[in-house]
Amino acid sequence: xxxxxxxxxxxxxxxxxxxxxxxxxxxxxxxxxxxxxxxxxxxxxxxxxxxxxxxxxxxxxxxxxxxxxxxxxxxxxxxxxxxxxxxxxxxxxxxxxxxxxxxxxxxxxxxxxxxxxxxxxxxxxxxxxxxxxxxxxxxxxxxxxxxxxxxxxxxxxxxxxxxxxxxxxxxxxxxxxxxxxxxxxxxxxxxxxxxxxxxxxxxxxxxxxxxxxxxxxxxxxxxxxxxxxxxxxxxxxxxxxxxxxxxxxxxxxxxxxxxxxxxxxxxxxxxxxxxxxxxxxxxxxxxxxxxxxxxxxxxxxxxxxxxxxxxxxxxxxxxxxxxxxxxxxxxxxxxxxxxxxxxxxxxxxxxx
Numbered sequence: 090x091x092x093x094x095x096x097x098x099x100x101x102x103x104x105x106x107x108x109x110x111x112x113x114x115x116x117x118x119x120x121x122x123x124x125x126x127x128x129x130x131x132x133x134x135x136x137x138x139x140x141x142x143x144x145x146x147x148x149x150x151x152x153x154x155x156x157x158x159x160x161x162x163x164x165x166x167x168x169x170x171x172x173x174x175x176x177x178x179x180x181x182x183x184x185x186x187x188x189x190x191x192x193x194x195x196x197x198x199x200x201x202x203x204x205x206x207x208x209x210x211x212x213x214x215x216x217x218x219x220x221x222x223x224x225x226x227x228x229x230x231x232x233x234x235x236x237x238x239x240x241x242x243x244x245x246x247x248x249x250x251x252x253x254x255x256x257x258x259x260x261x262x263x264x265x266x267x268x269x270x271x272x273x274x275x276x277x278x279x280x281x282x283x284x285x286x287x288x289x290x291x292x293x294x295x296x297x298x299x300x301x302x303x304x305x306x307x308x309x310x311x312x313x314x315x316x317x318x319x320x321x322x323x324x325x326x327x328x329x330x331x332x333x334x335x336x337x338x339x340x341x342x343x344x345x346x347x348x349x350x351x352x353x354x355x356x357x358x359x360x361x362x363x364x365x366x367x368x369x370x371x372x373x374x375x376x377x378x379x380x381x382x383x384x385x386x387x388x389x390x391x392x393x394x395x396x397x398x399x400x401x402x403x404x405x406x407x408x409x410x411x412x413x414x415x416x417x418x419x420x421x422x423x424x425x426x427x428x429x430x431x432x433x434x435x436x437x438x439x440x441x
Contacts, residue, residue, distance in 0.1 A: 124183035124200040133163040133171045136229040136241060137198070138191055139354040141173055147245070150349045151342075152411055154252060160219055162226035163244070166212045170201040170226045172219075179218050214247055225251045241354050242365060246347030250339070258415055265335070274383040276328040281387055288322040289391060296398040297370050300363060305405070309428040312402065316430045319421065324432075332388050333395075334419040340389075341396010341420060344369055348397065366401060370394030399424055 126134060140161055148155045160174040172182055175197055182199035190198060208215055213228040227247050229240035267273070295315040302308040323329045348365035352358070377390040399420040403410040406427035413423060424430075 124185050124202070126185060126187055126200075130165065130169065130171065130200075132229060132237075132240065133165050133169070134198075135237065136244060137161060137163055137171055137173050138194065139241060140244070141194060143350070143354045146353050147346075147350050150353065151249070151346050154249065154346065160224055162217045162224055164208075164213070164215060164226040164228040166228055167209050168202055168204055170205070170215075170217065172199045172201065172217065172226075173197050174199070174219060176220060213243075214251065227251070238351050238355050238357065238361070238365070242347040242351040244347075245350040245354075246343045249343045249346045272380055272383055275332045275388040276326070276384060278384065280326050280329055281384060285322055286387060288318055289387060292319055292322070293370055293391065293395060296395055296402075297367060299402060300367060300398060308402075309406070312406075312424060312428045313430050316421070316425055316428070317432075320432055329388075333392055334421065336389060336392035337396030337399065337420045338414060340393045341398075341400055342414065344393050344397035345400035363401060366394065366397040370398050396420055403427065 140163075144155050144159065144161070160172070160176070162170055162172045164170055170182075171185075172178055173194060178184075178199040179201075181203070182201045184196075185198040185200055187198075205215060213230055215226050216223050217226050225248060227244050229244040265275070292315060295311070295318065299308060299311055299315065302311055323333065344366060348362040349359075351365065352362040355361075372390070372394065374386045374391055377386050379385060382389060400410075403420070403423055407423050410423050414420065
């Protein structure tokens with residue numbers, strides 16, 4: 090069984106491998122002994138409590154997105170999995186009988202300790218067999234060890250990827266996985282001119298401003314200008330359009346779900362989710378990872394924030410958009426419909 094690595098740059102390349110791989114039996118017989126929580130388990134336990142308490146609410150963020158069988162699992166690499174389930178645990182899991190557990194989790198928490206195949210301190214997810222089903226143990230990680238919101242956002246982001254891939258939605262193409270694996274560019278390098286980069290940065294700033302506009306008519310006018318700039322920059326570059334739409338669909342929606350679900354799980358207001366997406370939208374791309382693809386800064390990392398921002402805007406302007414994305418429509422197409430964008434009337438003032 091393959092495992093998932095901590096950098097999101099490798100999610101698309103590795104996730105399909107794990108989805109297709111057999112799930113190992115971690116032990117030959119269930120453990121009947123009780124397990125004691127350690128201080129190092131506090132992050133995954135607190136995350137499990139927050140996720141379990143808000144499981145039904147997360148389905149309101151994305152239709153039919155909720156833990157299978159009411160179960161969830163969290164990984165503390167390299168060798169601990171915390172499982173919450175009302176059913177029979179897999180082999181090798183011991184019950185946690187701490188009185189300090191909240192009432193809704195008592196009798197439902199199990200730990201598995203010991204070496205896990207292909208799991209090290211950099212792994213952020215692995216498969217767990219639960220009866221005839223498979224669920225995903227995801228590590229709540231974050232660059233700031235004190236930022237619990239960030240850890241939950243990471244958990245939901247990656248778990249959302251896995252849930253969709255298992256359901257046959259938002260599946261990375263073999264060609265895209267190959268390009269990530271070998272560090273090849275996603276699009277023709279000749280397309281990524283200085284003017285392209287300048288206009289792409291302008292678009293990010295326009296989306297950032299859009300999230301601050303309260304008046305709906307003003308917002309629609311502003312977004313028509315944004316779409317005109319976007320079309321001028323990439324409208325005839327078919328490879329660019331395809332990659333941008335796929336990345337915004339895959340990573341943008343995962344960013345959207347991750348930020349909104351983390352806000353829900355921490356009882357934070359919607360503004361916290363908006364700030365989470367704005368932070369990604371306004372990140373310094375010069376400090377973003379250079380890989381896995383050769384053009385990742387412009388054609389991967391930029392699109393997490395643009396996709397997340399468009400998803401938030403569609404909540405306001407196009408209710409019911411999520412099933413349409415699952416059926417194959419693109420975020421920018423839905424936004425164009427929502428604001429009545431007419432490309433034949435679009436006029437763009439070219440940046441410097």
